Structure formats: C-alpha cells, structure tokens
Amino acid sequence: MMEAEMSGxxxxxxxxxxxxxxxxxxxCVLALTLALGYAAKRLIVRLLRPWAAxxxxxxxxxxxxxxxxxxxxxxxxxGTHLAMQSSELPPRATVWIGRILLxxxxxxxxxxxxxxxxxxxxxxxxGIPGALPVTTLTQTLAQLAVVILGVLVLLNLWxxxxxxxxxxxxxxxxxxxxxxxxxxxxxxxGFYVAVAGQVRLGDYIRLNTxxxxxxxxxxxxxxxxxxxxxxxxxxxxxxxxxxxxxxxxLPDKRVGVSIQIGVAYDCDPDRVERVLLExxxxxxxxIPGMLxxxxxxxxxxxxxxxxxxxxxxxxxxxxxxDQFRVRAELRKRILKRLRQEKIDMPxxxxxxxxxxxxxx
Numbered sequence: 001m002m003e004a005e006m007s008g009x010x011x012x013x014x015x016x017x018x019x020x021x022x023x024x025x026x027x028c029v030l031a032l033t034l035a036l037g038y039a040a041k042r043l044i045v046r047l048l049r050p051w052a053a054x055x056x057x058x059x060x061x062x063x064x065x066x067x068x069x070x071x072x073x074x075x076x077x078x079g080t081h082l083a084m085q086s087s088e089l090p091p092r093a094t095v096w097i098g099r100i101l102l103x104x105x106x107x108x109x110x111x112x113x114x115x116x117x118x119x120x121x122x123x124x125x126x127g128i129p130g131a132l133p134v135t136t137l138t139q140t141l142a143q144l145a146v147v148i149l150g151v152l153v154l155l156n157l158w159x160x161x162x163x164x165x166x167x168x169x170x171x172x173x174x175x176x177x178x179x180x181x182x183x184x185x186x187x188x189x190g191f192y193v194a195v196a197g198q199v200r201l202g203d204y205i206r207l208n209t210x211x212x213x214x215x216x217x218x219x220x221x222x223x224x225x226x227x228x229x230x231x232x233x234x235x236x237x238x239x240x241x242x243x244x245x246x247x248x249x250l251p252d253k254r255v256g257v258s259i260q261i262g263v264a265y266d267c268d269p270d271r272v273e274r275v276l277l278e279x280x281x282x283x284x285x286x287i288p289g290m291l292x293x294x295x296x297x298x299x300x301x302x303x304x305x306x307x308x309x310x311x312x313x314x315x316x317x318x319x320x321x322d323q324f325r326v327r328a329e330l331r332k333r334i335l336k337r338l339r340q341e342k343i344d345m346p347x348x349x350x351x352x353x354x355x356x357x358x359x360x
Contacts, residue, residue, distance in 0.1 A: 037075025110150025262308030289322030
C-alpha cells in the first residue's frame with residue numbers, strides 16, 4: 001500500500017521524501033550566497049555614494065536607486081542557480097526551476113529598465129532638441145514601452161506565440177474603446193497637447209473659461225495648473241484641447257503692460273510726458289522684473305477726459321507674475337514724483353450749471 005502511494009507521488013516529492021539529506025549542501029550554498037550578496041550590496045552602495053556625491057547631476061543617484069532595489073533578487077537567482085548545480089534534483093524539476101529563475105531575471109531587468117527610463121527622461125528629456133516635453137504622460141509612455149518589450153521577451157522565451165494574443169487584443173480593442181471613450185479622449189488629447197508644444201511645463205496660461213496659472217503637469221487624464229494663489233486646478237485634457245488658451249510664455253516670457261495716469265487740465269502735457277518717462281526709465285534700472293529694453297514709453301492717451309488729461313505709460317516685465325509687483329512700485333514712484341513736481345492729480349469732478357427760470 002505504501003509503495004503504491006509512493007509510486008503515485010510526483011518525482012520531486014518522491015526525491016524529497018527519500019533523499020532529503022541531499023538538500024543540506026544546496027541549502028547551505030543558497031544561504032552562503034545570500035549572505036555574501038547582502039554584504040556585497042552594502043559594500044557597493046557605500047562605494048557608490050561618494051561617486052554620486054561628486055557627480056554634478058542626479059544621474060548617479062537615479063542609477064543607484066534603480067539598481068539597489070532588485071539587487072537581492074539577483075543574488076537570490078544566483079544562489080538558487082548555484083544550489084541547483086550542487087544538488088541532484090530530477091531533470092524535470094531542474095528545467096522548471098530554471099524557467100522560473102529566467103522569468104524572474106527578465107522581470108527584474110524590466111523593472112530596473114522602466115525605472116531608469118522614467119528617471120532619465122525626467123532628468124534629461126527637456127534638454128534634448130526636438131524631444132517631447134517631460135510630463136507624467138511622457139514618462140508613463142516610456143515606462144510602458146519598456147514593460148511591453150520585457151513581456152514580449154518573456155513570452156518568447158517561454159515559447160508562447162504572441163500572434164493569437166495580438167488578434168484577441170485587436171478584436172477586444174473595439175469594445176474597450178467604446179467603453180472607455182472619455183478616458184481615451186483625455187489620453188489622446190493629453191498626448192496631442194504634449195506633442196504640439198503650445199502648452200509646456202512651467203508656462204503661464206489662461207483659458208477662455210477664466211482658469212489661469214502655471215502648468216505643473218500634463219498627465220494621461222488631466223492637466224494640472226497652479227494659479228498665483230498657489231492652489232491647484234485640474235483640467236481634463238479633452239477640455240484643454242478644445243479651449244481657447246492664451247500662453248503668456250510664448251513666443252517669450254516678456255509681457256507688455258501699461259498704467260493710466262490722470263493730471264489736471266492746467267498742466268503742460270509735454271512736461272508731464274517728460275516727468276513720467278524719466279521716472280519710468282529710472283524704475284526700469286532699479287525695480288526687479290521691469291525691463292529697460294524695450295524702453296518704456298509715454299503717450300497722451302486717452303487724452304481729454306471728463307476731469308483730467310489722461311496719459312498712458314507702457315513698459316515690459318520679464319514674465320507675467322512680475323507685472324503686479326512692478327505696477328505697485330511704479331505707481332508709488334510716480335505719485336511721489338508728481339507731488340515733487342507740483343503736478344496735480346485731480347479728483348473726479350463735474351461742473352453743473354443751474355439756470356433760473358427766464359434766463360437765456
């Protein structure tokens with residue numbers, strides 16, 4: 001009865017039941033390999049840290065972080081392989097364990113490559129001429145491409161034909177596309193926005209619906225902008241693709257702004273223009289964010305107002321957010337200068353003539 005049960009057991013179970021003492025040496029080899037691998041990991045990380053500190057950029061740290069995680073997995077694969085070489089397992093068990101180790105090796109390499117691709121694209125992608133803007137969507141697409149390549153290599157090594165899989169995906173893709181219309185619309189809209197280059201990370205934009213702020217990220221579903229109030233506005237990519245967008249950073253960051261100044265009617269317009277221009281030129285050299293080139297200009301516009309002569313002072317700032325600070329400082333300087341020059345800035349007034357009955 002016992003012999004019948006033993007004959008019905010799998011070869012590996014039968015080997016373990018009869019020759020368990022032969023596993024002592026392989027297990028010792030595995031344990032020794034893991035111990036040496038752990039010590040080697042600590043030593044390698046300790047040696048690489050000075051190199052990362054001396055490196056000018058974070059590339060070295062990205063590589064260390066990507067490799068440090070799966071290092072012990074590689075040590076486990078090596079230890080298991082050495083243990084198999086020192087054991088007398090049945091050939092069938094050796095083949096299956098070898099396949100599992102190979103699959104684990106490919107998956108770990110795919111994980112490391114995916115991390116490296118995302119980190120290096122985020123670090124160096126924006127510096128490559130003609131490259132896509134480095135957004136969450138760009139990093140996700142790069143990592144997804146690496147994962148797909150790793151899965152295809154794994155299937156090929158396992159002898160799985162990918163043709164039926166591609167056929168099934170082609171048939172089921174239509175149903176998935178119909179079920180995920182909104183998601184796919186946001187995905188392709190985000191890809192178009194990233195490729196077109198008309199909205200880039202860091203740009204200050206304003207939508208026709210009123211939302212405005214700095215573009216902080218373009219994801220697969222939505223685009224995130226941060227207004228000057230330091231909040232977060234999340235816009236679906238499909239809405240962004242259909243909106244009328246004003247980009248204050250294109251063709252460059254320089255922004256032209258103006259302020260209106262009103263003086264009394266008895267003032268000399270030429271003198272007022274000269275005073276305003278002198279003060280604006282001085283401010284352009286002293287106020288951070290205000291540009292001296294192109295030079296500020298003063299025009300007698302809108303001219304004749306209801307109670308004052310209107311002048312327009314035009315100037316440029318380095319970027320959109322600078323205009324508020326520059327405008328406040330420039331107004332204070334102009335007010336002080338006009339008071340020094342005895343140039344009045346009248347209050348709104350209106351002259352009313354009252355005629356009595358019988359007067360012409």
